[in-house]
Amino acid sequence: MISMTLLGVLGLIALFTLLFLRMPVAIAMLSVGFVGTILANANKFLLLGMPSEQAWARGWRVAFSNLSGETFEAASNYNLLVIPMFVLMGNLAGVSGMSNDLFAAAYRWMGHLRGGLASATIAACAGFAALSGSSLASAVTMGRVALPEMKRYKYSDSLATGSVAAGGTLGFLIPPSGGMIIYAVLTEQSIGRLFMAGVFPGIILTLLFIGAIYFVVGRKPEAGPPGPRSGKAERMAALLRATPIVGVVLITIGGMYTGFFTPVEASSVGAFFTFVVAAWRRSLNLQAIREVVLQTMSATSTVFLIIIGAFVFIPFMSLTELPGQLVTILTSLPIGDVGVLLVIILAYMFLGMFLESMAMLVLTIPVVIPIAIGLDWDLIWFGIIVVIVLEMGMISPPVGINVFIVKSIAPEVPMGQIFRGIWPFWFAMVIMIVLLILFPQIALYLPQTIVGA
Numbered sequence: 001m002i003s004m005t006l007l008g009v010l011g012l013i014a015l016f017t018l019l020f021l022r023m024p025v026a027i028a029m030l031s032v033g034f035v036g037t038i039l040a041n042a043n044k045f046l047l048l049g050m051p052s053e054q055a056w057a058r059g060w061r062v063a064f065s066n067l068s069g070e071t072f073e074a075a076s077n078y079n080l081l082v083i084p085m086f087v088l089m090g091n092l093a094g095v096s097g098m099s100n101d102l103f104a105a106a107y108r109w110m111g112h113l114r115g116g117l118a119s120a121t122i123a124a125c126a127g128f129a130a131l132s133g134s135s136l137a138s139a140v141t142m143g144r145v146a147l148p149e150m151k152r153y154k155y156s157d158s159l160a161t162g163s164v165a166a167g168g169t170l171g172f173l174i175p176p177s178g179g180m181i182i183y184a185v186l187t188e189q190s191i192g193r194l195f196m197a198g199v200f201p202g203i204i205l206t207l208l209f210i211g212a213i214y215f216v217v218g219r220k221p222e223a224g225p226p227g228p229r230s231g232k233a234e235r236m237a238a239l240l241r242a243t244p245i246v247g248v249v250l251i252t253i254g255g256m257y258t259g260f261f262t263p264v265e266a267s268s269v270g271a272f273f274t275f276v277v278a279a280w281r282r283s284l285n286l287q288a289i290r291e292v293v294l295q296t297m298s299a300t301s302t303v304f305l306i307i308i309g310a311f312v313f314i315p316f317m318s319l320t321e322l323p324g325q326l327v328t329i330l331t332s333l334p335i336g337d338v339g340v341l342l343v344i345i346l347a348y349m350f351l352g353m354f355l356e357s358m359a360m361l362v363l364t365i366p367v368v369i370p371i372a373i374g375l376d377w378d379l380i381w382f383g384i385i386v387v388i389v390l391e392m393g394m395i396s397p398p399v400g401i402n403v404f405i406v407k408s409i410a411p412e413v414p415m416g417q418i419f420r421g422i423w424p425f426w427f428a429m430v431i432m433i434v435l436l437i438l439f440p441q442i443a444l445y446l447p448q449t450i451v452g453a
Contacts, residue, residue, distance in 0.1 A: 002043060008320025011036045015313075015363070025359035026302075029309030030067075036316035037063040044319070070311035074304065078264065079184075079191055084300040085267030086176040089248075089274045090132025091292045096278035098245045099141045102127040105242040107149070108230040115217035115224030117153060118163040119210045121146040125167030126174060126206040127242075130249040131274070133176040134299075135357070135394055139168025139402045143409040156223040157413045159216055162421020164409075165402040166209055166428075169391040172357065174202035175253060176267065178303065179361060179390060183383045186310055186365045190380075191263040192256045196446035197380045199253070201388070204442065205432045212424035244277045257450055303358075310362040317366040326367060327374040337375050338437065344368055345389055345433065352393020356401055361390060384443040385436055392429050395422040 011032050018028040042059030046052065074080070093099065106120035106127075113119065125142045132138060143164040150160035172179045175195035184191040217224040230238075252270035255261035261269060278284050284292075317323055330340050351360050372382045394402045397419050406418055436442055 004040065004043070004320045005322055005325060007036065007040055007043065008317060008322030011316060011320065012322075019355070019359065024305075025356070025362070026305040026309035029306075029313040029362065033309065033313035033316045034063050034067055037066050037312075037319065040316060040319040066315055067312055070315070071308050074308045074311050077185065080181070080304070080307070081264045082176065082181055082191060082267040083178065083303050084296060085264070085271045086133045086178070086181075087299045088292070088296045089176075089267070089271040090128075090134055090137050091295050092271065092274040092278045093128070093131040093245070094137065094141055095288045095292055096274070096281050096283040098131065098242075098274075098277070099124070099128050100145055101238070101242045102245060103142065103145045103149075105238040107227075108235045108238040111227040112229035114221060114226050115159070115213040116226060117146065117150045117155060118159055118213045118224055121150070121163050122167045122170075122206060122209045122213070125164075126170050126202065127245060127249070129171035129174040129202070130176075130253070131245065131270075132171055133178050133181075135168045135171035135391070135402060136405060138171040139164060139405045140409070142167060143406055147406075147410055153225060153227050155225070156220070156421075157410075157417045158421030159213070159223045160421070161403075161406045161410055161413050161418040162423075162425060163209075163213060165395050165400070165406045165418065165422055166212075166425030168402045168405070169394045169429075170202060170206060170209075172391050172394070173198050173205060173384075173387050175199065176263075176270075177387065179357065179387050180383065182303070182307060182310075182358065182361060183365070183386065185307060186314070186362065187369055187379055187383070189383065190447075193380055193447040193450060194383055195253070195263065196257060196450050197384050197443040198387070199446055200442050201384055201432060201436065204435065205388070205429065208428035208431055209425055212428045216424055248273045248277065257446065259450070306358060306362055310365070313362075314366045323367050323370040327370045330371055331374050337377075340371065340375060341377075341385075341437065344371065345385070348386070348389040349392060349396070352390065352396050353398065355393070357390040357393050360393060361386070378440065378444060380447050381436070381440050381443045385433060388429055388433055388436070392426055395426060 015028055015032045018031065019025060038059040041062045042055045045055035045058050103120060103124040106123040107117065110116040110120045110123065121142055124146070125138045128141060129138050146164055147160055171177065175198045177198060180194045180198060181191055184194050213224065248270055251273060252266045255269065256263055256266045330343065333339065348360070348364070372379060394400055400422070403418050403422065407413070407415060
């Protein structure tokens, strides 16, 4: 028999060991959660004086019951229908050429400015994020479009690749964000309110990224030379071609805000209209449809498996009472609420150097949410801060996933150059976090005014 706290610590050590050995995060959480539940329950029954054989049999029974019950609960959760629908919407947008239209429109309006191509990339990433909800999809899609153009106009490698890597992270913040959906499910918060909370921070962070580009080219003008100025007719034509994309985004986000759609209904409507646009453009042949369906199924199954793993792992952590003890320790420190928040942010920054953002989210929620509740923080506001810190991890060395995505698109650019280019954007995210701490209403205004609140 061992203490529950020690069992929880050993469980975390086992989990990180499995992740270090490259086991998929979902399987690692399932394994540790299942085995940990057996040990925790057997240990509890032994402490109550139950015979050893009966205690272990009870532990196995509870673990299997938990595994089947939590799997069914996750798979049958109606709200999780938003995941395949928004993934489908993003994939349809990719094959229909919407990403090219977004970049072309941004380029026509901003390309003549110093650093304009990089700024257009950020703006296009923000627009595509509102369709795909995925940082990786945004980085891959816009990287393939924007990097050749920036290379043609002799942009510095660090600015070009850094803007694509950072711009891609907006897919994790701007709704419909996959990360927000998982956060909402694990913390039992409203998906619609979280989506609304991400709107203003997403817009402000986009502007901060563009400001970071102007800071870079202001110090080093040759890093982002201006391109040719487009005529008014070219600008309006490019804007007109991007209108269907803007329309789909306004319908989905606006429908949720006004209460006309629930998030599930909005995701279905968005996927339908994106399908209509793709069909109208004659972008959907059999090969394209097959690719879209397979990509949607693959991404959806991956996310669902991660959620199931989290649903099995979180009850084990609750049994060990480790989160509750961490709450007691942190809330007793003489550093105040802001000090505790900074400790959590620094811990996320450290973990972001080694863990992928989705893995970090599901692993840390069981620990940090009890702390947030204990300090009476608004979980919607806290969720936006967590999402932005996770974005920072996507471009932080040595395991910034978006940096490796950009490297695969531009293999000739040294990894050091790419990491050098992300730092202005990384500090822009720090500024965004400071703004949210000082002015929480940036995230909370829309959720508080949403129809039906």
